[in-house]
Amino acid sequence: xxxxxxxxxxxxxxxxxxxxxxxxxxxxxxxxxxxxxxxxxxxxxxxxxxxxxxxxxxxxxxxxxxxxxxxxxxxxxxxxxxxxxxxxxxxxxxxxxxxxxxxxxxxxxxxxxxxxxxxxxxxxxxxxxxxxxxxxxxxxxxxxxxxxxxxxxxxxxxxxxxxxxxxx
Amino acid sequence: xxxxxxxxxxxxxxxxxxxxxxxxxxxxxxxxxxxxxxxxxxxxxxxxxxxxxxxxxxxxxxxxxxxxxxxxxxxxxxxxxxxxxxxxxxxxxxxxxxxxxxxxxxxxxxxxxxxxxxxxxxxxxxxxxxxxxxxxxxxxxxxxxxxxxxxxxxxxxxxxxxxxxxxx
Numbered sequence: 068x069x070x071x072x073x074x075x076x077x078x079x080x081x082x083x084x085x086x087x088x089x090x091x092x093x094x095x096x097x098x099x100x101x102x103x104x105x106x107x108x109x110x111x112x113x114x115x116x117x118x119x120x121x122x123x124x125x126x127x128x129x130x131x132x133x134x135x136x137x138x139x140x141x142x143x144x145x146x147x148x149x150x151x152x153x154x155x156x157x158x159x160x161x162x163x164x165x166x167x168x169x170x171x172x173x174x175x176x177x178x179x180x181x182x183x184x185x186x187x188x189x190x191x192x193x194x195x196x197x198x199x200x201x202x203x204x205x206x207x208x209x210x211x212x213x214x215x216x217x218x219x220x221x222x223x224x225x226x227x228x229x230x231x232x233x234x235x
Numbered sequence: 236x237x238x239x240x241x242x243x244x245x246x247x248x249x250x251x252x253x254x255x256x257x258x259x260x261x262x263x264x265x266x267x268x269x270x271x272x273x274x275x276x277x278x279x280x281x282x283x284x285x286x287x288x289x290x291x292x293x294x295x296x297x298x299x300x301x302x303x304x305x306x307x308x309x310x311x312x313x314x315x316x317x318x319x320x321x322x323x324x325x326x327x328x329x330x331x332x333x334x335x336x337x338x339x340x341x342x343x344x345x346x347x348x349x350x351x352x353x354x355x356x357x358x359x360x361x362x363x364x365x366x367x368x369x370x371x372x373x374x375x376x377x378x379x380x381x382x383x384x385x386x387x388x389x390x391x392x393x394x395x396x397x398x399x400x401x402x403x
Contacts, residue, residue: 159327159380172381201374201394208381209373212327213340226369233401 068093068100072114081111081153108160112167115154116174124181131186131193135227138182142175143207143223152211175204194230202230236261236268240282249279249321276328280335283322284342292349299354299361303395306350310343311375311391320379343372362398370398 071093075084086107090097104110125138145151158167176196183193203226210218219225239261243252254275258265272278293306313319326335344364351361371394378386387393 156327159324166383168381169383172377200377202370205374205377206369208377209340209368213336213376215334215337 068095068103068110069114069117072110084111086110106161108157109167111157112161115157116167116170125178127185131182131189131191132231134182134185135179135199135231136224138178139203139223139227140221142178142204143218143220146207146211147218155208155211172200172204176200179204198230199227203227236263236271236278237282237285240278252279254278276325277335279325280329283325284335284338293346295353299350299357299359300399302350302353303347303367303399304392306346307371307391307395308389310346310372311386311388314375314379315386323376323379340368340372344368347372366398367395371395 068089071089072084075088075092084107086097086100089107089110090100100107100110104113125134125141128134128137146155154171158171161167179196179199183196183199186193203223206226207218207223210216210222236257239257240252243256243260252275254265254268257275257278258268268275268278272281293302293309296302296305314323322339326339329335347364347367351364351367354361371391374394375386375391378384378390
């Protein structure tokens with residue numbers, strides 16, 4: 068079903084996508100989709116989450132600082148891209164009880180946690196994960212959702228730098 | 236039209252609301268609504284924005300610190316409430332070209348700016364408005380949208396305190 072959605076999205080605007088089209092492409096009846104996902108927004112959110120679920124952990128750059136900076140830069144690029152913005156819209160539009168929006172935040176959180184755990188193993192003292200979410204992830208996503216001004220490409224990196232060097 | 240939407244929302248779940256129902260209640264044809272708003276999400280976003288557009292500026296508590304703290308507390312209560320959450324959902328769901336999500340953020344921004352301008356008149360040195368948006372507004376809204384954990388009722392106040400006393 069995911070493959071059917073992905074190929075259809077390459078052929079048409081998502082506003083025009085319908086459950087019967089996805090069903091036809093996947094060779095099932097629409098009721099199969101309604102039974103399993105409930106509605107189209109829930110299916111789209113599921114596909115979007117899958118697409119953004121990273122296959123492997125964040126790159127190990129040798130230090131907490133460069134791991135976090137590299138991650139922040141990649142995260143901003145990913146979330147600012149057209150597929151990233153579409154994913155955010157899809158997970159927020161779904162009323163699925165499994166809460167795709169929360170799953171989406173949990174994926175982000177687990178990526179950051181891997182970096183923080185690695186820092187502890189190295190003997191570094193990482194910041195609290197909630198501070199990273201509140202000070203770096205949240206402002207980026209808020210700007211993407213609620214602000215039509217262009218975002219500085221180094222925004223997430225510089226928020227991360229403020230967090231790592233609070234004195235500056 | 237706004238009155239028709241508001242009274243219907245008191246009578247039924249918003250998921251069941253349709254354009255023909257709103258039109259019937261308002262005594263117009265559905266095409267009037269489609270012509271002016273485009274679709275139901277755009278109309279709902281317009282009603283939600285109107286409802287949350289504050290009639291007057293934030294309370295003057297005598298100092299920058301208490302103005303910001305009082306505003307942060309009230310903002311958190313408003314946005315965490317059922318109507319506040321519904322408004323956020325409605326403004327994000329709308330694809331209206333007038334971008335209700337950005338209008339919503341602009342209202343928040345103008346409220347904070349009033350507090351900062353008042354502080355300058357008093358001879359106080361206020362923080363930059365973008366810092367207030369990034370450090371207080373964004374983390375609150377991110378948690379409301381992406382996190383199903385309950386939020387500490389003093390969350391926005393304590394984020395504001397961290398911003399006002401960075402050394403602590």
